[in-house]
Amino acid sequence: MSSDDERETAGADGAPEQLALIRETVRQAKVPRAKPRTWRGAALAPELPVARILVNKGALHLDQSFDYAVPAELDADAQPGVRVRVRFGAGRGRVRDGRREGGGLIDGFLVERRAESDYSGPLAALAQVVSPEPVLGPELLQLVRAVADRYAGSTADVLQLAVPPRNARAEGKPSPEPAPPPPAPEPGGWTRYRQGPAFVEALARGGAPRAVWTALPGPGWTDELARAVAATLASGRGALVVVPDGRTAARVDAALTALLGEGRHALLTADAGPEKRYAEWLAVRRGSVRAVVGTRAAMFAPVRDLGLVVIWEDGDGSHSEQHAPLPHAREVLLLRAAHDGCGFLVGSTSCTVEAAQLVETGWARPLIADREQVRAAAPRVRTVGDELLARDAAARSARLPSLAWETVRDGLRAGPVLVQVPRRGYAPRLACERCREPARCAHCAGPLSAPDAVRLQCDWCGRDETAWHCTACGNARLRAQVVGARRTAEELGRAFPAVPVRTSGRDHVLDTVPGEPALVVSTPGAEPVAEGGYAAALLLDGWAMLSRPDLRAGEEALRRWTAAASLVRPQGDGGTVVVVAEPTLRPVQALVRWDPVGHAVRELAERAELGFPPVSRMAAVSAAGPVLAAFLAGLELPPEAQVLGPVPLSSGEAGRGRRPGGPSPGEEWERALIRVPPGSGAALAAALKAAQAGRTARGVPAGEAVRIRIDPPDIG
Numbered sequence: 001m002s003s004d005d006e007r008e009t010a011g012a013d014g015a016p017e018q019l020a021l022i023r024e025t026v027r028q029a030k031v032p033r034a035k036p037r038t039w040r041g042a043a044l045a046p047e048l049p050v051a052r053i054l055v056n057k058g059a060l061h062l063d064q065s066f067d068y069a070v071p072a073e074l075d076a077d078a079q080p081g082v083r084v085r086v087r088f089g090a091g092r093g094r095v096r097d098g099r100r101e102g103g104g105l106i107d108g109f110l111v112e113r114r115a116e117s118d119y120s121g122p123l124a125a126l127a128q129v130v131s132p133e134p135v136l137g138p139e140l141l142q143l144v145r146a147v148a149d150r151y152a153g154s155t156a157d158v159l160q161l162a163v164p165p166r167n168a169r170a171e172g173k174p175s176p177e178p179a180p181p182p183p184a185p186e187p188g189g190w191t192r193y194r195q196g197p198a199f200v201e202a203l204a205r206g207g208a209p210r211a212v213w214t215a216l217p218g219p220g221w222t223d224e225l226a227r228a229v230a231a232t233l234a235s236g237r238g239a240l241v242v243v244p245d246g247r248t249a250a251r252v253d254a255a256l257t258a259l260l261g262e263g264r265h266a267l268l269t270a271d272a273g274p275e276k277r278y279a280e281w282l283a284v285r286r287g288s289v290r291a292v293v294g295t296r297a298a299m300f301a302p303v304r305d306l307g308l309v310v311i312w313e314d315g316d317g318s319h320s321e322q323h324a325p326l327p328h329a330r331e332v333l334l335l336r337a338a339h340d341g342c343g344f345l346v347g348s349t350s351c352t353v354e355a356a357q358l359v360e361t362g363w364a365r366p367l368i369a370d371r372e373q374v375r376a377a378a379p380r381v382r383t384v385g386d387e388l389l390a391r392d393a394a395a396r397s398a399r400l401p402s403l404a405w406e407t408v409r410d411g412l413r414a415g416p417v418l419v420q421v422p423r424r425g426y427a428p429r430l431a432c433e434r435c436r437e438p439a440r441c442a443h444c445a446g447p448l449s450a451p452d453a454v455r456l457q458c459d460w461c462g463r464d465e466t467a468w469h470c471t472a473c474g475n476a477r478l479r480a481q482v483v484g485a486r487r488t489a490e491e492l493g494r495a496f497p498a499v500p501v502r503t504s505g506r507d508h509v510l511d512t513v514p515g516e517p518a519l520v521v522s523t524p525g526a527e528p529v530a531e532g533g534y535a536a537a538l539l540l541d542g543w544a545m546l547s548r549p550d551l552r553a554g555e556e557a558l559r560r561w562t563a564a565a566s567l568v569r570p571q572g573d574g575g576t577v578v579v580v581a582e583p584t585l586r587p588v589q590a591l592v593r594w595d596p597v598g599h600a601v602r603e604l605a606e607r608a609e610l611g612f613p614p615v616s617r618m619a620a621v622s623a624a625g626p627v628l629a630a631f632l633a634g635l636e637l638p639p640e641a642q643v644l645g646p647v648p649l650s651s652g653e654a655g656r657g658r659r660p661g662g663p664s665p666g667e668e669w670e671r672a673l674i675r676v677p678p679g680s681g682a683a684l685a686a687a688l689k690a691a692q693a694g695r696t697a698r699g700v701p702a703g704e705a706v707r708i709r710i711d712p713p714d715i716g
Contacts, residue, residue, distance in 0.1 A: 039125040045075035048113035060693035067117040081134030152689040153325020162300035170279035175288035184234040203231035213347035213367040217566035222255035237307025238290035244316035268294030356600035379568040379575030383583040411536030418537040432470040533569035542581025617681035646670035
């Protein structure tokens, strides 16, 4: 027989042998363990066979822990703090062999192991331990529950904010060994403040001082903040710093690295990416790193032996969380300071009314500089009334009054000039160039805008306006009442053609600019830092910021102006700021005197007379009209509560996204404000939480949502 015949015969005979081999391999394979779905027939853990689980269900009527049986095979990994998966929603009738079965598979956290359950019926078994890495410690759990109670929210919703999503790759890598405490730093720039050195020394000794810090203008605040963190680390404790955005976090990160070196702190920002951010968070959770700098989500960072919490620019809207239950970073850090007995520092170049109240009540002490230090660090501030824009010849070429034009011209000889405009976009609102009468639609009298800088369009009815003329004076030329950053850059470029113009705003935010002569046009909050400081700054259209229908309009305008003016060189170096606003208004006067604390104290006194926050506690409840009326009727409020409204609530412009928990464009909602005096805030939150829990337990039909916000930042 030939060799080809031999191969053919072997192949024919080998096919059944291969099949037999596969069957034998399957028979000899390891018997699979009990299904993770039910662990039917599996033995339970010999000790502490019950696990108490917080399930990832945000419904308020399910805001409690649930008991599950722990299979023996999961005993070692099922430790308090780990992520687990459980079956949830099985009925009482779905019981087999004494074990409840069925239900949907959902995530949760194991918070406690117990010898027996308070529930007398059969328990379902843990389906899976997602990871043996404990991520929810008792201190963090206590904080999460406190935040949920304060904001009438669910523990599951707060856990979504407090514990970042798992990244298996980051979890599998070890964290570095913790560094020994650094030596106590010198006071450095803290010597410029009355109680500054004493504050740093108290932190280094292991104390827990509480202070409201009004930082001097200029770049020195980052080093001063780093020294406060270093002093806390020197005492063997941890520190947490929360800032409004990634740019500010990068500046504090650089200051800490320069003072302490690499590896002493973690940076928790969204820019880092999920793997790196989770690795940094794990290093903090494991105790490898004792100092944290981060944005809003870092307010929950599990820092061990917490000795100091810091929030910078607490008036910035970025500190207010947009997901349920909508907590504010300042209030969360205040809870941490109270629960952990650690130091507290709120810092800003301005001062919020809430910070002033902390000093007024004696809970915190002020950290301020003497007037001599303020005058030495602050730029010169000059004012121009808005009415000059309509009749000043210089304003017609670049909407700048003569004083502002001269300030720009002189400033450009020494360095860059900052121009702050209050709105983004091209030309939000139009008016007659001659008499400043607002331009309105001939059909419906709605405001006109120029969305593409070519055609006129009504913002209400959407009709194009092709033959507009002013109804007051007959003029046919238009001008923007409030001009955005891009349009301002174009106009200034024509007024100063030999100077480069840079813009910083929503589409492109600059971090820094060189110290060369240039015009830097920026929206509030997007101002880049100039090398050596700006030679001058223009704060345009101040009336637009001051005339917003909001209780905080003056405070917010002053905060924005102070932040921009703090980037300008001191008066001794020629730094000048021109604000285009009515000089007699209180925020403008506070800027001229550089007295944000005095402004906050007077605002606090006025709010106390009127019973406005933060002197009182307030909640905003929003829903469709009939739904809101029914909800308010069923509330069991404290006897001292006062209901204001309801009033119609703006749903936003068509085509824009929906606010979290708010009405969609076109929906008609109403809002009621509920106010209680100091000391009744917890009772108000509990009443709202109970009412909302009752609604979710009964089932909420589509379109009947109720949005609750404790301490709303904007109440009109």
